Amino acid sequence: MTTYSKQETLLQVNNLCLAYNHRPILQNINFTIHNIVRPNMHQGQVVSLLGRSGVGKTQLFRLLAGLQTPTAGSIIINNNKQVQAGDMGVVFQHYYLFEWKTIYQSLLMAAKKNPSLAGNEKEAIHKWASEFDITEVLAQYPQQLSGGQRQRASIIQQLLKGSPFLLFDEPFSGLDVCVLDKVTEMLLQVSVSDELKTLIIVSHDIETSVAISDTIFILSKPPGEQAATITKEIDLIERDLAWHKNVHHQQGFIDTLEEIKASL
Numbered sequence: 001m002t003t004y005s006k007q008e009t010l011l012q013v014n015n016l017c018l019a020y021n022h023r024p025i026l027q028n029i030n031f032t033i034h035n036i037v038r039p040n041m042h043q044g045q046v047v048s049l050l051g052r053s054g055v056g057k058t059q060l061f062r063l064l065a066g067l068q069t070p071t072a073g074s075i076i077i078n079n080n081k082q083v084q085a086g087d088m089g090v091v092f093q094h095y096y097l098f099e100w101k102t103i104y105q106s107l108l109m110a111a112k113k114n115p116s117l118a119g120n121e122k123e124a125i126h127k128w129a130s131e132f133d134i135t136e137v138l139a140q141y142p143q144q145l146s147g148g149q150r151q152r153a154s155i156i157q158q159l160l161k162g163s164p165f166l167l168f169d170e171p172f173s174g175l176d177v178c179v180l181d182k183v184t185e186m187l188l189q190v191s192v193s194d195e196l197k198t199l200i201i202v203s204h205d206i207e208t209s210v211a212i213s214d215t216i217f218i219l220s221k222p223p224g225e226q227a228a229t230i231t232k233e234i235d236l237i238e239r240d241l242a243w244h245k246n247v248h249h250q251q252g253f254i255d256t257l258e259e260i261k262a263s264l
């Protein structure tokens with residue numbers, strides 16, 4: 001079992017509710033993300049929110065991104081600040097990039113928003129571009145890129161902004177197996193780049209999410225209820241399933257997938 005400790009609270013969701021015209025969609029959502037520390041390791045957090053189609057994942061994603069106001073409850077980051085639009089780096093499913101700007105121009109705009117990069121924007125862009133293999137497309141426009149290249153460019157765009165939180169909407173959907181492997185590797189690389197970097201992945205891809213996360217939260221509707229809530233938290237570290245490569249064949253991994261399927 002890997003040695004680790006859970007330290008300060010990075011994000012706290014308290015009794016979050018959302019309703020449209022008095023129709024409840026999300027009810028009393030509560031969860032906490034802690035800073036996970038392993039001795040001599042740079043280790044961020046990778047958390048997945050899993051749920052069936054239509055259960056309310058996109059609504060929860062929009063609330064976490066600060067793009068939607070809850071009907072009740074709160075999302076607190078940095079101990080006492082209510083989350084607002086712009087606090088989190090948001091990677092949308094369709095990899096939003098400025099179509100009329102080259103990739104380099106878009107990345108430069110993002111880097112200029114990050115005061116800690118002042119004067120070093122160009123170096124930071126080239127470092128991430130080289131690390132994620134998009135150097136050769138920096139001078140091109142988004143429509144000239146493949147889906148995988150667009151995805152990497154839009155992740156780098158958010159990384160350059162420097163937010164400690166990165167929120168991903170369905171990052172694995174529509175990817176072929178080879179690209180999927182690259183994307184999961186890239187996300188893990190991002191998570192170890194900084195101890196306080198927190199990746200929150202909203203997805204319905206159970207297998208990929210379990211393979212790369214340290215914690216899983218299940219969003220589902222309890223029997224007889226109209227609205228969804230977090231019905232289960234699975235600590236993959238406790239199960240010794242986090243931070244291992246090739247975890248797919250372990251019995252604990254297979255059992256966890258079955259458990260999640262039964263809970264959705």
Ligand SMILES: Nc1ncnc2c1ncn2[C@@H]1O[C@H](COP(=O)(O)OP(=O)(O)OP(=O)(O)O)[C@@H](O)[C@H]1O
Pocket residue numbers: 020025051052053054055056057058059060204
């Ligand atoms: N603007 C809106 N007004 C009223 N109801 C809405 C609105 N937006 C979403 N909903 C409802 O909220 C519920 C959850 O939708 P949401 O898009 O969050 O689901 P999801 O889990 O992301 O689904 P999928 O995985 O299929 O994208 C649905 O019943 C939907 O009809």
